Amino acid sequence: MLRNLLLKTLRDQRIPVLAYGLGLGALALLIIAIYPTFAEGGAEMEAAMENLPEAYKAFTGGVLSLTEFDGYLVSQYLIILPLILAIFAIIEGTGALRGEEERGTMEALLSLPISRSQVVLHKAAAALLSLVVVLLIIGVVLWVSAGFVEGATLAIDRLGVILLNTFGMGALFYCFSLFLSASLPSRRLAGVIGAVFAVGAYFFDAMADIVENLHDYRFLGPFNYFDPLAILKEDLSFQDSGVLLGASLVLLIGAMLIFRRRDIAGI
Amino acid sequence: MAAELAIETRQLTKYYGKSRGVVDLDLEVRRGEIYGFVGPNGAGKTTTVRLLLDLIRPTRGSATVLGMDVVGQSKAIRARVGFLPGELRMYENLTGRQLLRFFGSVRGVTDLTYVHELGERLSAALDRRISTLSRGNKQKIGVLQALMHRPDLVLFDEATSGLDPLMQQELYGILDEYRQQGGTVFFSSHYLDEVERICDRVGVIRDGRLILSDTLEAIQEKHVRRLRLDFAEPPPADFLSDVPGVQKESQEGATVVALVQDNLAGALKEAARYTVVDIEYQERRLEDIFLQYYDMREDAHAAESTAQDSA
Numbered sequence: 197m198l199r200n201l202l203l204k205t206l207r208d209q210r211i212p213v214l215a216y217g218l219g220l221g222a223l224a225l226l227i228i229a230i231y232p233t234f235a236e237g238g239a240e241m242e243a244a245m246e247n248l249p250e251a252y253k254a255f256t257g258g259v260l261s262l263t264e265f266d267g268y269l270v271s272q273y274l275i276i277l278p279l280i281l282a283i284f285a286i287i288e289g290t291g292a293l294r295g296e297e298e299r300g301t302m303e304a305l306l307s308l309p310i311s312r313s314q315v316v317l318h319k320a321a322a323a324l325l326s327l328v329v330v331l332l333i334i335g336v337v338l339w340v341s342a343g344f345v346e347g348a349t350l351a352i353d354r355l356g357v358i359l360l361n362t363f364g365m366g367a368l369f370y371c372f373s374l375f376l377s378a379s380l381p382s383r384r385l386a387g388v389i390g391a392v393f394a395v396g397a398y399f400f401d402a403m404a405d406i407v408e409n410l411h412d413y414r415f416l417g418p419f420n421y422f423d424p425l426a427i428l429k430e431d432l433s434f435q436d437s438g439v440l441l442g443a444s445l446v447l448l449i450g451a452m453l454i455f456r457r458r459d460i461a462g463i
Numbered sequence: 464m465a466a467e468l469a470i471e472t473r474q475l476t477k478y479y480g481k482s483r484g485v486v487d488l489d490l491e492v493r494r495g496e497i498y499g500f501v502g503p504n505g506a507g508k509t510t511t512v513r514l515l516l517d518l519i520r521p522t523r524g525s526a527t528v529l530g531m532d533v534v535g536q537s538k539a540i541r542a543r544v545g546f547l548p549g550e551l552r553m554y555e556n557l558t559g560r561q562l563l564r565f566f567g568s569v570r571g572v573t574d575l576t577y578v579h580e581l582g583e584r585l586s587a588a589l590d591r592r593i594s595t596l597s598r599g600n601k602q603k604i605g606v607l608q609a610l611m612h613r614p615d616l617v618l619f620d621e622a623t624s625g626l627d628p629l630m631q632q633e634l635y636g637i638l639d640e641y642r643q644q645g646g647t648v649f650f651s652s653h654y655l656d657e658v659e660r661i662c663d664r665v666g667v668i669r670d671g672r673l674i675l676s677d678t679l680e681a682i683q684e685k686h687v688r689r690l691r692l693d694f695a696e697p698p699p700a701d702f703l704s705d706v707p708g709v710q711k712e713s714q715e716g717a718t719v720v721a722l723v724q725d726n727l728a729g730a731l732k733e734a735a736r737y738t739v740v741d742i743e744y745q746e747r748r749l750e751d752i753f754l755q756y757y758d759m760r761e762d763a764h765a766a767e768s769t770a771q772d773s774a
Contacts, residue, residue, distance in 0.1 A: 198557075198565040208556070300552025304608075307516055308569045309542035459479075459519040462509070463552065 201305070201315065205322035209288065213326045216284055217333030220277070224334055227273045228341045228348055234262050235347050254405040265348045266428040269338075274358060274424040277334075278365035281327065282394035285366050288326070289373025290386040292319040293455055298383055300463040316452045320374060327366045331359045357432050358424045364440030365422050369394055371447035378451040378458075418443070469494045469616045469647040470515065474524035477510050484510035485671040487524070492649055492664075494615075497642055499662030500651040501753065507671040508651040509548070512620045515649075516546055529615055542570070545609035549621030551601065555594035559587060559604040563611060570612045578611040584633055598625040606634060616647045623657060635661050659749040667753065679749065686752045687722040689745040690730055694719070695738035706733050 198204050234241065241262055245253075262268045293316070296302040305315065335355055342350040372393060376386035401419030404410035414420045421436035470492035477484035485507040492498040502508050513519045515528055517537035526533045528540045553562055563578055572578075582589055587603040588596060596604070602625040609617055617638075623631050638648055638661060652658050658665060659679065666676040675682065690709075694717040702719060703711045708726030711719060717740075723730055727744070734742075 198561055199568045201569070204554075204565055300550075301554055303518060303548065304546075304551055304553055306518055307541060307544075307546040308566060309538050309571075310569055311538050457520075460513075462513065462518075 201310065201318035202322050205292075205319050206325060209322060209326045212284060212287075213329050216281070217330045220280065220330065221333045221337035224273060224337045225341050227269070228338065228345055231265060231268055231345055231348055234268055235265070237263060250406050251402070254402040255399075265342075265350075266425060269348075269350075270425045270428065274362070277362050278369070278419070278422060279394060279398055281330070281362070281366040282369040282391075284330070285323070285327070285370035286373045286387055286390040286394065288323045289370045290377045290383045290390060292316075292323070292374055293377040293451070294380065294383040294386055294461075295377070297461040298463075302460055303462065306460060312456045313452050316374070316378070316448070316455055320371070320448055320451075323370050324363075324367055327363055327370070331363055331366075335359045353432060354428055357427050357434065357437070360434070360437045361422055361424065361427060361440070364437040364444070365418060367444040368418050368440050368447070371444040371451065375447045375451040375454070378455040381461075467494055468492065468527075468530075469496075470498075470526070470528055470649060472511075472514075472524065472526040475511075475514060475521055475526050476523045477514055477519060478522045483507075483671045484519075484522075485514070485668070488668075488671075488673050490526075490666060490673060490676070492647065494647050495642065495645055496663040497638060497648040497650055497661055499658035499665040500649060500668065501653060501655060501658055501665060501749075502668035503653060506668045508653075508668060509620055510671075511668070512546075512548070512618050512649070512651055515618060516541065516544070542612075543615045545612065545614040545617040547602075547605045547609040547617070547619050547622040549624045550598065551605035551608075553593050553601065553604065553608075556592065558592055559589040559596070559607075562593060562604060563589070563607060566608045567611055572612050575611070577613065578607050581607050581610060581637065584637065585630060599627060599630065602626055603630065606637075610637070610641065614646070616649065617641070618649045618651075620651045621653070622650075623652070623654065631657065655750040655753055665749070682749070682752060684725070687724050690721045690723050690727070691741075691743040691745075692719045692721070692734050692739060693717060693741040694734075695740055698734075698737050702737075703730060703733055706730055709733075 198207065245262060262271060293302070296305065306312070339350060339352060339355055342348040369390070373386065373390040376389055377383065380386045380389070397417045397419055400410070400417045401414065404414035404417065404420075418440060421439045423436060427433070468491055470490060472488050472490040475488040475490070476486050488507075488511065490511070500508055500511065510519070514521055515526060515533055517533050517540070520534060529543055531540050533540060554565075557565065559582075563575065567573070567575055567578070579589075581587075582603075585603045585606060587607060588600050589604075591600075593601060593604065602622070606622070609619070609622075623634060626634060635657070638650075642648060650658065650662055662679065664676065664678050665682060667674050677685075687710075689712070697714070697717045698719060700714070702714070703709050703721055706726060706729040708724040709730045710722045710724075712722050713720045721730060
């Protein structure tokens with residue numbers, strides 16, 4: 197596991213990856229297991245939901261019905277998944293460059309015959325592979341557990357596209373954090389800005405749903421390109437994921453260019 | 464000449480914003496020598512090493528290592544250079560052996576026999592997590608990773624701090640063997656005793672500028688030594704005044720202290736005219752020369768400032 201920086205970084209991430217994968221998998225299992233209770237609530241629950249404020253509905257993914265499995269799964273689990281993964285992405289992204297410099301290990305690493313671009317690429321590849329592993333664990337748990345619960349139908353192709361869409365969000369948050377890590381003078385500052393961006397983007401998208409003046413600017417927020425309910429109910433589309441992955445690539449290249457040119461901080 | 468140089472810098476300058484790092488540094492380190500780079504803390508030693516490794520970029524000027532440009536060919540340079548700072552921060556979750564395996568893989572070193580031999584000589588604890596090691600034991604791992612690929616040049620920046628005296632001696636021996644095999648060592652330090660002990664040539668840096676660079680012998684030859692003479696009777700007041708290259712520093716009773724530049728024979732011939740009871744001739748230690756040089760520069764600097772103020 198120590199043959200190159202990519203494998204070493206994967207090794208370093210193995211415990212958080214397992215913790216995230218198993219933790220979020222367990223949460224998925226729990227949520228699917230209690231779905232029948234919601235389904236049986238039937239008409240009363242539908243009526244109660246009608247009376248909920250628009251803002252609340254917007255913040256839970258614009259779901260109209262909790263009795264349907266699609267709406268239930270989105271509002272109770274899938275809509276918050278990118279935010280939970282953002283924590284992993286921000287920790288890994290800010291730690292990758294500025295974090296290593298603050299720990300002093302970047303100096304030792306860059307005394308080896310490895311280019312700065314390789315450092316960025318290896319670290320990014322490792323973090324994105326870790327995200328894939330977490331999402332695969334979640335996907336397997338969702339698909340297998342849904343098969344055992346009555347009324348919980350989940351087509352594997354739609355699940356796959358949702359996971360790709362979620363991966364796009366995780367990749368965006370990671371690459372944004374990596375960009376901050378390459379640009380800013382402290383990991384803490386990069387982490388704070390990364391966290392504000394993730395939470396702010398979620399609130400911005402929800403507000404843009406209900407505030408008319410923000411409608412035209414909704415496309416600026418990443419959550420505009422994350423719509424698991426549409427993937428479950430409508431045609432499969434890769435366009436949103438493409439936008440998220442394209443933006444991630446731009447941020448990754450930006451991080452690489454900045455990191456290649458600047459001084460490495462000493463301790 | 465350039466091919467004989469392991470390190471060559473031309474007007475190498477680095478500013479951190481308005482703060483001075485190094486200024487117009489013209490440095491030449493020949494292949495196969497141990498070059499001592501001395502100066503007090505903050506003089507610019509670490510900045511120089513970091514520039515050579517391309518960890519930081521020059522504000523102006525240029526530098527080559529092993530004939531390659533430090534900015535444009537840094538990866539190729541680092542493949543042939545070993546580096547050890549005073550306190551190398553390594554991946555604390557790995558054991559020494561795992562770290563060396565990782566560094567070896569990145570460096571393309573598959574046979575770790577040599578590094579294990581060095582590890583035994585330094586009594587390095589290779590199977591303990593680095594986080595549990597003392598500073599000295601971490602530094603031993605640092606020495607191993609710096610030499611594991613048998614580099615053409617090693618950059619040691621205050622590298623012996625943290626090592627106990629026995630290990631320091633062992634390291635000096637390893638560096639001596641390494642030099643005999645054709646390796647070059649750039650040895651930055653503020654411990655003048657060790658520089659004097661192992662280095663062939665010495666550069667002195669002060670306030671970011673190289674103020675002196677020469678062989679130890681030449682530096683020692685250029686600098687004055689104190690001669691203390693005890694006589695049976697006090698010599699006359701003008702004693703030594705006519706001897707070129709010798710200056711009387713003080714006279715207390717029958718004891719005279721003189722500063723000898725390059726004419727010890729003249730001073731002794733003059734002293735022999737009187738009854739000499741005892742003679743003490745100061746050893747030329749680098750530390751004294753260094754301090755003397757710094758004092759001289761301080762005086763010159765002060766005089767310059769005063770002149771400017773007066774103007």
